[in-house]
Amino acid sequence: MFERCLDTLLVHCQGEIGKVIVGGAPDLPGATILDKMNHLNRTDDSFRRFAVFEPRAHVAMTTNLLLPPTRPDADAGFIVLQSDRAHPMSGSNAICVVTALIETGRVPVTGPQALVRLDTAAGLIVARVEVRDGRCLSVSLDNVPAFALALDAPLRTSRFGTIRADIAFGGVFYALVDVAQIGLKIEPAEARALAEAGMSIKADLAGQVTVAHPEIADLTQIAYVMFRDRDADSAVRTCTTLMPGRVDRSPCGTGSSANLACLLARGEVGTGDVRLSRSIIGGTFAAEALGETTVGPYRAVLPRITGQAWIYGREQLRISPDDPFPAGFALSDTWGPYAGDL
Secondary structure: OOOEEEEEEEEEEOOEEEEEEEEOOOOOOOOOHHHHHHHHHHOOOHHHHHHHOEOOOOOOOEEEEEEOOOOOOOOEEEEEEOOOOEEOOOHHHHHHHHHHHHHOOOOOOOOOEEEEEEEEOOEEEEEEEEEEOOEEEEEEEEOOOEEEEEEEEEEEEOOOEEEEEEEEEOOOEEEEEEHHHHOOOOOHHHHHHHHHHHHHHHHHHOOOOOOOOOOOOOOOOEEEEEEEEEOOOOOEEEEEEEOOOEEOOOOOHHHHHHHHHHHHHOOOOOOOOEEEEEOOOOOEEEEEEEEEEEEOOEEEEEEEEEEOEEEEEEEEEEEOOOOOOOOOEOOHHHHOOOHHHO
8 A cells, every 4th residue: 555645736826837735745854944945955855856756747847845834923834846956935836835725724714815924944925815715816925035146247158158147036046137148038939948048057157156145044056047038018027947947937926026126226116116027928926015124234125926826636646665766757858958967
């Protein structure tokens, strides 16, 4: 028989799949969600590999591990499990988690609006939810403070010569690159080329750019390269690239927060301003500057990211003791040339 079963909700946010494990997951050691994330990344990543690799998953998705909160002011905790590692925060995945909590009754709702507090490795995320007949019509995430480390930093690349990148934090660290510099457009026909360019630039960052969150010592790596452009209606067109070589289907909540921090640093937004983020397939998030604060020596924006997610199914993952692939696998036919680096 089976040693354990994982109950999983199938959720997408503006097209980006963010499964939510709602039952059956093992307990992880650690006093905080950050400690638990570090355990996955540094000590034992077998559960992540089981959940995110084939034959139980595929490349264009994320699995979110729902956990009991480790702080008294939160309703639930979660960790973002992706193909390269466990990550501290994701806007689209937080919206998926909140939708799962509300629509399964794990967080009670007594009216048309609900409040959900998420314990993450990046800090407390407060979600304001519009609810009708048990459905989440809109989720607004009050994200952790976002700040820019550097604007227009020169970056030597192997494919594109020297380009300029903004380095910013929006829940994770980003290198934000204006897409015109690499001769591409953010449109579906160029998704493969964008993914390959993002992986190449991410490799180029090593040894040239170092990052460190001044208040969370363990956040010390650039997670993603996000390409950006401006649409005719002034919306920011976004394309975040993820290991091992794919593009985010959503407008990217943490990336939109990081971009908002860059706009603040340039004097292009102020408190109360809203910027629309549009994904490669046309999905949208609203990114609002709620106010300002400081993080260490950095001027920071308080971002609110608003979007919507949909539960489209559920599954049960069964862990069998004689499964020949308990750690999963990734093949380069679909996972790309970086599959061997995972």
